[in-house]
Amino acid sequence: MTLLTHLLACTFGTGSWVAINGLWVELPLLVTVLPEQWDLPSYITIIIQMANVGPLFVTLMHRFRPGLLKEVAVIYVVVSVGVVACLLLAFLWNYTSPIAGRPHSTAFLILTFFLALVDCTSSVTFLPFMMQLQPQYLTTFFIGEGLSGLIPALIALGQGSGISSCTNVTHVVNFTTGNETVESTVFQLETRYLPANFSTHLFFLLMTVMMLACLLAFFFLARQPKVWELSQQQLFPSSIMLSSFDQIPNEGAGSRLSGGCPCPKDAKGPRNILPQKVSYPLAKLTFIYLLIAWVSALTNGVLPSVQSYSCLPYGNTAYHLAATLSSMANPLACIVAMVLPGRSLALLGTLTMAGTGFGAYNMAIAVMSPCPLLQQSQWGDATIVLSWVLFTGTLSYVKVMAGVILRSRSRSALVWYGAVEQLGSLLGALLMFPLVNVYGFFKSADYCSLQCPA
Structure with missing residues (x-):
């Protein structure tokens, strides 16, 4: 049953962001078809932030009317909306x-x-739900959340979306000189997009299947609470479990309620990286939430808005690889967090600075669009792809370990983790949308017909 619960928790986690992650990895194909073209990522980013009305509503209800909102019912509703x-x-x-x-x-x-709306609301509903399980299942959930980016990325790699080539096209131009009409042959390089291995229609159907799997996994998790209680009682017979998921502990609750799992100090379950309840002083807790807000602003608001401008000047292949491989970096970061957990705030701060540096490079390249550094060079292609992978990987590790730290503090801390994550994402998107769509700060151009100074 432990293995089954791990499987269900992982499958449940895949539904948290699979829909939006699917859109991001499909963008190399979508920007070539939809009328918004290179501006499409910024539209998606601001729409995602508009959907924060969902987590805002849940957070306010949790704060002012605790116990009134049945979170199990909320999860059923949002996942069903995602399927449709x-x-x-x-x-x-x-x-x-x-x-x-x-x-x-x-x-x-x-x-x-x-x-x-589905994915943003999952940030403040899925994580608190996981408090019903033993601590190691939260790591499994984070792996599933990472797979919500990995699986669509693998599908997109198999699809070959947005791959293009430069083709020499001949045009016949007629012009008149005096009373004579003269024909002239002009040779011009144009972008030709190679057909995908399967259609966007099938891609979104596969995303539908993944959302259905998430709904079914949650159904079985919600229907088997006695499995969790029995496993806890066998390990710790004196422990007292929460009798209902809908009970919402406040900050003044007893240590066992606010800590989730009342594990003794010497309890070390398999792959358990979550210790007993830990209390942090206000300054360190504030630092953790500031890290979450900053990292979320970069990864969910600022940089996604300009990914097309930082990658497409190197060609559609570079954009395709950057979008898919950076999505794979997220679950890899979760696995690293499970094997090599680092709860040191100094380490998390250092990784945040490193990830910010990679993000700064990506932003600088986007500002230089359509003629960035090392264009028409394999070194330029490899550097931009690697920079996006490292940017996503390092900051994903920071977010996972911040969730692990707050999980060891209280259930309420995880709710506010989701709220701060969405707040940071909103501020990042609000900053970038006018720069991209109103003031036209970033420039686009056809890769094959670029004429940049040497």
Whole structure:
């Protein structure tokens, strides 16, 4: 039953961000079809932040009316909405309509909002739900959350989305000189997109299957509370388990309630990186939440808005690899966190600075678009892909370990983890959207017809 619970927790975790992660890895194909083109990532980013009304509502209800909102029912609702939205997206993703005289992918953007509503709300509902399980299952959940990026990335790699080549195209141009019409042959390089191995329609259907798997996993987890209670009683017969998930402990609750699992100091379960309840002074707790806000702003708001501008100047292949491999870096960071946990705040601060440095390089390249450093060079392609992978990997490790630390403090701390994560993401997106879509700070161009100074 322990192995089954691990499997269910992992599958449940895959549904947390699989829909939005699926959109990100499919972007190399979507930007070539949808009318927003290179600006599409910034639209997705701001829509995701608009969907923060979901976690905001849940957080306020948790604060002012504890116990009124049945979180199990909330999870059922949001995951079901995710299933329906993914299914509709498979059939309506390329539907466009004019807005203010310009075509926009209205169906795609509207359904993206509902998918984002599901995923953002998962930040403040899925994690508190995991408090019902033994501590090691939270790590399994984080691995599943990482797989929500890895699996779509593997599917996108198999799909070969957005791969292109430069083709020499011949154009015949007619021009008139006096009374004579002269034909002239012009040779020009143009981008030709190679057909994907399977369609976007099938890709979103596969995302629908993953959301259904998440719904089924949660159904069985919610229906088997006695399995968790029995396993706890066998390990610690004197412990007292929460009788209901909907009981919400406050900051003044007893140590066993606020700590989740009342494990003795010498208890070391398999792969258990979560110790007994730990108390941090206010200054260190504030530092942890500031790290979460900063890392979330970079990874969910600032850098995703300009990924197309930092990668597409090196070609669609570089963009494709950066989008998919950086998504794979997230679950790898979760595995590293499980094998080599680092609870030192100094270490987390150092990794945050390193990840910020990689993010600064990606941003600098985006500012230089469409003529960045090392363009038309394999070194430039490799550097931008590696920078995106390291940026995502280092900061993902920081987020996972911050969740581990707060899990050892209280259930309420995890709720506020999700709230601060979404707040940081919102501020990052609000900063970047006007720079990209209003002021046109970043420039796009066709890769094959670029004419940059040597």
